[in-house]
Amino acid sequence: MTGAQIAARAATQTTVIPRRSGSERAREGAFRVLMYGAVGLAFVALAGILADALADGLPVLSWDFLTRFPSRILPDRAGIESAIVGTIYLMVICAVLVVPLGVATAVYLEEYADRDRWWNRLVEINIQNLAAVPSVVYGILGLAFIVRGPLSLGNVLLAGGITLALLVLPVVIIVAREAIRAVPPSIREGALALGATQWQTIWKQVLPGSIAGIATGAILALSRAIGETAPLLVIGAAASPRFNPDGLDSQFTALPIQIFVWTQDPNRAFVERAAGAIIVLMAILLLMNSVAIWLRNRYEQKW
Amino acid sequence: MGAGPRIAASSGASGGARVSLTRAPSARSRFEALVRAALFAAAAVSVVVTLAIIGSLVVETVAFFGDVKWSDYLFGTKWTPLFAGEQQSFGVLPLVWGTAYLSLIALAVAVPLGLLSAIYLAEYAPARVRRVVKPVLETLAGVPTIVFGYFALTFFTPEVLRGFFGTEVNQFNALSAGIIMGFLVLPTIASVAEDAMSAVPQSLREGAFGMGAGKLTVALRIVFPAALSGIVAALILGASRAIGETVIVLIAGGQTASLGLDPREGHQTMAAFIAATSRGDIPTGSIEFETIFVVGFTLLVLTLILNFFSIRLVRRYRQVYE
Numbered sequence: 255m256t257g258a259q260i261a262a263r264a265a266t267q268t269t270v271i272p273r274r275s276g277s278e279r280a281r282e283g284a285f286r287v288l289m290y291g292a293v294g295l296a297f298v299a300l301a302g303i304l305a306d307a308l309a310d311g312l313p314v315l316s317w318d319f320l321t322r323f324p325s326r327i328l329p330d331r332a333g334i335e336s337a338i339v340g341t342i343y344l345m346v347i348c349a350v351l352v353v354p355l356g357v358a359t360a361v362y363l364e365e366y367a368d369r370d371r372w373w374n375r376l377v378e379i380n381i382q383n384l385a386a387v388p389s390v391v392y393g394i395l396g397l398a399f400i401v402r403g404p405l406s407l408g409n410v411l412l413a414g415g416i417t418l419a420l421l422v423l424p425v426v427i428i429v430a431r432e433a434i435r436a437v438p439p440s441i442r443e444g445a446l447a448l449g450a451t452q453w454q455t456i457w458k459q460v461l462p463g464s465i466a467g468i469a470t471g472a473i474l475a476l477s478r479a480i481g482e483t484a485p486l487l488v489i490g491a492a493a494s495p496r497f498n499p500d501g502l503d504s505q506f507t508a509l510p511i512q513i514f515v516w517t518q519d520p521n522r523a524f525v526e527r528a529a530g531a532i533i534v535l536m537a538i539l540l541l542m543n544s545v546a547i548w549l550r551n552r553y554e555q556k557w
Numbered sequence: 558m559g560a561g562p563r564i565a566a567s568s569g570a571s572g573g574a575r576v577s578l579t580r581a582p583s584a585r586s587r588f589e590a591l592v593r594a595a596l597f598a599a600a601a602v603s604v605v606v607t608l609a610i611i612g613s614l615v616v617e618t619v620a621f622f623g624d625v626k627w628s629d630y631l632f633g634t635k636w637t638p639l640f641a642g643e644q645q646s647f648g649v650l651p652l653v654w655g656t657a658y659l660s661l662i663a664l665a666v667a668v669p670l671g672l673l674s675a676i677y678l679a680e681y682a683p684a685r686v687r688r689v690v691k692p693v694l695e696t697l698a699g700v701p702t703i704v705f706g707y708f709a710l711t712f713f714t715p716e717v718l719r720g721f722f723g724t725e726v727n728q729f730n731a732l733s734a735g736i737i738m739g740f741l742v743l744p745t746i747a748s749v750a751e752d753a754m755s756a757v758p759q760s761l762r763e764g765a766f767g768m769g770a771g772k773l774t775v776a777l778r779i780v781f782p783a784a785l786s787g788i789v790a791a792l793i794l795g796a797s798r799a800i801g802e803t804v805i806v807l808i809a810g811g812q813t814a815s816l817g818l819d820p821r822e823g824h825q826t827m828a829a830f831i832a833a834t835s836r837g838d839i840p841t842g843s844i845e846f847e848t849i850f851v852v853g854f855t856l857l858v859l860t861l862i863l864n865f866f867s868i869r870l871v872r873r874y875r876q877v878y879e
Binding site for chain 1: 592677860
């Protein structure tokens with residue numbers, strides 16, 4: 255065969271490959287429509303949820319709304335100061351407890367734990383399972399162990415903070431482990447070769463290298479904690495208190511609880527207050543998420 | 558690392574030129590051991606938490622079964638623990654049914670939408686579309702459930718459901734709570750399933766394309782089956798989220814435990830019962846107090862069984878390709 259013949263045959267052979275049949279193209283098109291529909295519905299749901307809260311809640315937003323205490327009788331004078339303060343306190347308590355504990359656990363599992371030991375495997379399996387436990391069950395734990403029972407703190411701020419900390423502990427551990435794992439082994443080997451002890455290597459090299467990832471994950475975990483309603487309901491957060499918590503042993507409420515109480519009120523004016531509180535809660539979450547994304551982009555280590 | 562033999566002279570204890578290969582516990586190595594012990598203690602806290610959860614549930618559950626026959630609990634068809642006297646009944650089946658029913662409604666929404674979104678993201682979407690769609694799904698996953706509940710009660714039930722089905726729709730109904738819960742679960746299913754499909758090696762797709770397969774065939778006949786165990790794990794994870802979800806049901810699903818089939822009527826789930834009941838200041842040790850724990854224990858066992866299967870499936874699908 256000459257080159258010319260090969261070229262000629264190649265030219266004709268392109269027509270041998272069968273054209274897509276019409277029905278196949280139709281199915282392809284129909285499937286695309288389904289996929290666009292699915293993604294579109296997710297968009298619509300998110301937009302609908304936000305738009306509904308904005309439409310109901312924007313009219314009640316004002317400085318007074320943010321700086322007044324809830325009222326059971328007068329919706330016009332009801333505000334969310336005690337809920338905002340409670341949520342901020344809960345976030346701080348939760349962070350103070352969960353960040354050291356979660357990071358220490360992650361360091362242990364990534365840097366020290368010997369996978370062949372049964373107790374280390376137990377800790378790992380346990381964390382995977384804890385992450386799947388429904389939040390309301392953490393509420394039961396809080397009620398039985400922290401509010402009453404062994405710790406008997408009562409339904410106070412500290413009990414709420416501990417309960418939320420335990421709830422997000424598995425999340426913090428998992429993200430911290432990923433951040434620590436992202437530090438390449440060569441960094442550790444370099445430090446050890448220079449004579450650093452294992453803890454010096456971790457403290458001076460591994461943790462600084464993974465701090466951005468840990469911080470990002472911790473903020474996201476905290477934003478999950480302050481959005482939780484069920485555990486706080488179960489341990490008995492106060493409904494519409496007319497005071498700010500003044501210490502760890504004070505009764506408290508939080509934004510999700512206040513939203514819950516107002517949503518269930520038969521008076522429409524209170525339901526609008528709930529929407530107002532939703533906007534404030536979402537704004538706080540948005541702020542936290544923006545900080546997390548900014549941290550990740552600004553400080554993320556490239557190895 | 559720190560455990561190897563160390564030259565004692567270098568720790569500066571004696572100042573002489575004595576060189577020994579036996580390990581002398583220096584202050585530094587003692588500190589290292591202390592740090593290690595402290596970190597292990599932190600890791601042990603999570604195990605203590607599990608033990609505390611199980612312990613607190615089991616103690617009250619045992620007390621509960623001292624008062625109520627276990628067969629009455631497991632097979633009884635009437636759940637009215639808060640009623641007085643003769644009316645009081647502890648059959649858990651209505652709560653189990655309510656939980657299953659609402660989860661099924663949620664999954665009927667979340668599974669098709671979640672899987673279609675996952676296929677779109679893994680196989681079809683151009684990078685710049687992914688950059689928009691993924692954050693939207695993540696945002697949806699980050700919205701607190703109380704906000705979903707508010708939407709279900711104040712918009713979805715009165716405006717959408719009553720618009721379609723008329724005023725026979727109860728203010729608190731299974732349909733609204735279930736569908737909205739579906740949108741809560743959707744991002745979970747979409748993201749886990751997408752990860753599973755993205756992990757399918759490119760060579761499989763290229764092989765199929767080389768045989769003349771179209772894009773749809775590759776997505777549904779090659780990638781989907783190859784990622785199946787990961788996709789099933791995604792579904793199980795979604796189901797366990799739906800089963801444990803509390804606030805949406807509490808707000809929009811009603812508070813009557815029923816064995817009914819009508820989705821326009823209210824149903825109560827196990828999680829919603831726990832939250833609703835523990836809100837009232839019930840005294841420790843009363844039978845009402847114990848019901849919270851026995852229902853919580855039932856719920857925990859259910860989710861742990863689901864989680865067990867999900868972890869096993871994920872592990873298996875991880876091993877498929879080299």
